[in-house]
Amino acid sequence: MVENYAILPCNGLDKCAGVISREIAIKLCANASNKIICPVHSRIAEAKYNKIVNEHALLVIDGCQTRCASKLAAEKNLKISRKITVTEEAKNHHIELKNDLNLLENENNLIEIILNGLNNAENKAATVSDELQYSYKFTYTTFQNGKFIFRVPSNPEIYFNENDCWAWVIGNRARIGVTDFVQQNLSDILYFTPPEIDAEVDQFGEAGEIESSKSVFELISPVSGKVIAINDTLVTKPDFINENPYELGWVAEIELTDFKSDKELLIGFDQYFEIMKKKVEELNG
Amino acid sequence: MSETTFMGVERDKIDWKPTIDYTKCDYCMECVKFCPHKVFELRETEEIKLIIRNANNCVVFCRACSKICGPDALSFPDKNTTTQRIKDIRKEESHG
Amino acid sequence: MSVLKVGVLSCSGEECLGGTISRLATRKVLEELKFIDTVTLCLPLYLAGGEEERNFASVFPTISVDGCDKLCAKRSTEKYSGKISGFIDVSKIIGAENALNTKIVRNKDLKDEHLQMVDKVVSEIVKAISNISPDSYSGKSFHGCGCGSE
Amino acid sequence: MDKKVKVIPCSGIGKVYGLMAREAVLKTVIELCPEKSETVCLAYIVTGDKEVKEKMEGSDCITVDGCPKMCASKNVTIAGGIVIEEIKVLDTVKAHKGKKFGSPTQLNDDGEVVINEIAEKIAKKINEIN
Numbered sequence A: 001m002v003e004n005y006a007i008l009p010c011n012g013l014d015k016c017a018g019v020i021s022r023e024i025a026i027k028l029c030a031n032a033s034n035k036i037i038c039p040v041h042s043r044i045a046e047a048k049y050n051k052i053v054n055e056h057a058l059l060v061i062d063g064c065q066t067r068c069a070s071k072l073a074a075e076k077n078l079k080i081s082r083k084i085t086v087t088e089e090a091k092n093h094h095i096e097l098k099n100d101l102n103l104l105e106n107e108n109n110l111i112e113i114i115l116n117g118l119n120n121a122e123n124k125a126a127t128v129s130d131e132l133q134y135s136y137k138f139t140y141t142t143f144q145n146g147k148f149i150f151r152v153p154s155n156p157e158i159y160f161n162e163n164d165c166w167a168w169v170i171g172n173r174a175r176i177g178v179t180d181f182v183q184q185n186l187s188d189i190l191y192f193t194p195p196e197i198d199a200e201v202d203q204f205g206e207a208g209e210i211e212s213s214k215s216v217f218e219l220i221s222p223v224s225g226k227v228i229a230i231n232d233t234l235v236t237k238p239d240f241i242n243e244n245p246y247e248l249g250w251v252a253e254i255e256l257t258d259f260k261s262d263k264e265l266l267i268g269f270d271q272y273f274e275i276m277k278k279k280v281e282e283l284n285g
Numbered sequence B: 001m002s003e004t005t006f007m008g009v010e011r012d013k014i015d016w017k018p019t020i021d022y023t024k025c026d027y028c029m030e031c032v033k034f035c036p037h038k039v040f041e042l043r044e045t046e047e048i049k050l051i052i053r054n055a056n057n058c059v060v061f062c063r064a065c066s067k068i069c070g071p072d073a074l075s076f077p078d079k080n081t082t083t084q085r086i087k088d089i090r091k092e093e094s095h096g
Numbered sequence C: 001m002s003v004l005k006v007g008v009l010s011c012s013g014e015e016c017l018g019g020t021i022s023r024l025a026t027r028k029v030l031e032e033l034k035f036i037d038t039v040t041l042c043l044p045l046y047l048a049g050g051e052e053e054r055n056f057a058s059v060f061p062t063i064s065v066d067g068c069d070k071l072c073a074k075r076s077t078e079k080y081s082g083k084i085s086g087f088i089d090v091s092k093i094i095g096a097e098n099a100l101n102t103k104i105v106r107n108k109d110l111k112d113e114h115l116q117m118v119d120k121v122v123s124e125i126v127k128a129i130s131n132i133s134p135d136s137y138s139g140k141s142f143h144g145c146g147c148g149s150e
Numbered sequence D: 001m002d003k004k005v006k007v008i009p010c011s012g013i014g015k016v017y018g019l020m021a022r023e024a025v026l027k028t029v030i031e032l033c034p035e036k037s038e039t040v041c042l043a044y045i046v047t048g049d050k051e052v053k054e055k056m057e058g059s060d061c062i063t064v065d066g067c068p069k070m071c072a073s074k075n076v077t078i079a080g081g082i083v084i085e086e087i088k089v090l091d092t093v094k095a096h097k098g099k100k101f102g103s104p105t106q107l108n109d110d111g112e113v114v115i116n117e118i119a120e121k122i123a124k125k126i127n128e129i130n
Helices: A016-028 A039-044 A046-055 A068-075 A086-092 A105-125 A180-186 A259-263 A269-284 B030-034 B064-068 B079-095 C017-032 C043-047 C051-059 C072-081 C090-094 C112-130 D016-032 D050-056 D071-078 D089-096 D109-129
Strands: A005-009 A057-062 A080-085 A140-145 A148-153 A158-160 A165-170 A173-178 A189-193 A206-212 A216-220 A225-230 A252-256 B040-042 B050-052 C005-010 C037-041 C062-066 C086-089 D005-009 D060-065 D082-088
Touching (some): A016 A057, A016 A086, A016 A105, A068 A080, A068 D089, A080 A105, A086 A105, A140 A269, A148 A180, A158 A269, A173 A180, B030 B064, C005 C043, C005 C051, C005 C072, C017 C112, C037 C043, C037 C051, C051 C072, C062 C072, C062 C112, C086 C112, D005 D016, D005 D109, D016 D109, D071 D082, D082 D089, D089 D109
Parallel strands (some): A005 A057, D060 D082
Antiparallel strands (some): A140 A148, A165 A173, A206 A216, A225 A252
């Protein structure tokens, strides 16, 4: 069962998704160890929630992409340990939300799905491990543009997509992340949202998000499969991605489902190196 | 831009671009500010103030603009269909 | 003038006006004089062992811009990258008294007269760049990069 | 030996965060705590000149860094200063998600808001020490 969450819902009253966020928060509080942070009340009486925040992991529930709850958490400098966006969940589960403030069948189904998802992920989160031994060394080839140095690993086990993400494939597993092109362009990375453990990711599907004050980048997975581990150090130290997006800054590990087919749309070092070089030149030329 | 292919397939043949739902769009223009590839165009004086100007500049499989869209007015084609389409074209071309 | 790539290292000294002017003039050369392909090198990073900065300064001609006659940026550049293609001493241009002013250091305290000093220094930097001999280049031509330096 | 706390920013020139470190420190030493603190040019402290060496060795320093490379902190340590507090601009910036702060040349209003916050943090620390 989900335990010990401080829940910050967006509670948006003028949108269906906001009403759903509120409903989820209330349902989660059927478990007495979870506590709600009222976004409205916290604005004027922040101190009231200090104790709850200190003693619980923070679950943020945003209704829509405006992400008011996330922004509120960021403003108060709170560390988010889990984040849900209702409209994204609806899309992922192919549920269409009506623009109606009364919750109907679809909406209630979505609430059930999200609650179940939270329970399952919670039970399995403990199994996040670093079973895969990526112990051998990355070999880099670099090129320079101005003073900036771009590294591309040339190990034959590493594949790339044209969306500047890499996958190191060993057997039926892969570790994934972004390339130097992404981290150099974003500059100082301030926020990292990992993909969810156990989530099924399609090839070219989203597997996490990183953000700097310049831009947002969603990691477009080079491979399809199930997320079996995430680099949760990045939640507190997203700058590891700037330091080295291949080693310290890896994002997730995926249990592969159809690598043979994925491979058709992946490229190796030779091709990617040239593509990256060209992109850097176009950007700065 | 000289980059006109994606995975060896002509960019023109890949149907990947945002679609604007004008019933939801509130012309906040966050997407225009956000997209570095100039896919969107702001048209101050027209009735429809936002259009897709450079569809082929849109990075295939990138959906970042839809993430920052508050009113959720941007949608993209089904990724799996696009993936399959790219694979098919590659097959056709390697045989042809 | 042809487009050449040049590194500029400014002292950005915090103690007096000269440092602020060295910094602003360097930024101005980077931002406004597009006919010169300059790369501002980050002095603190350079000093702390930054590979990208040191590497650049050893390959490309580099000019130091110092706020006072202690010439800290010049001396460091010589220490770590061996040579310098030109140097500017802001105190020589705006006068030591101005350069060593410890009261007016913050950007927001600058008046028109100080901004004019910045412009004077900018033109000296441009002069120093145009005096660089073509031999200072090791024959490589890299394209400019805006990553992170905006 | 003078007792003033040395407050040293990185003043990085490539990103706005370097300017934020610089402006926050200048606000602190010029406006908020001129009696208890001072700054020393970062470029100067690493020259190894006798005068600055004597000033730095063994003194209490607060460093303010604009990026995770922590150049101010590293250079102060190299120069023999004792870093009693490392302040990171990005920690404060994170609480202002989605905002822009200006350029490495000039801060905008949001940038000023953040440097005021950082300056308050530095001043608080200085007052704790003294």
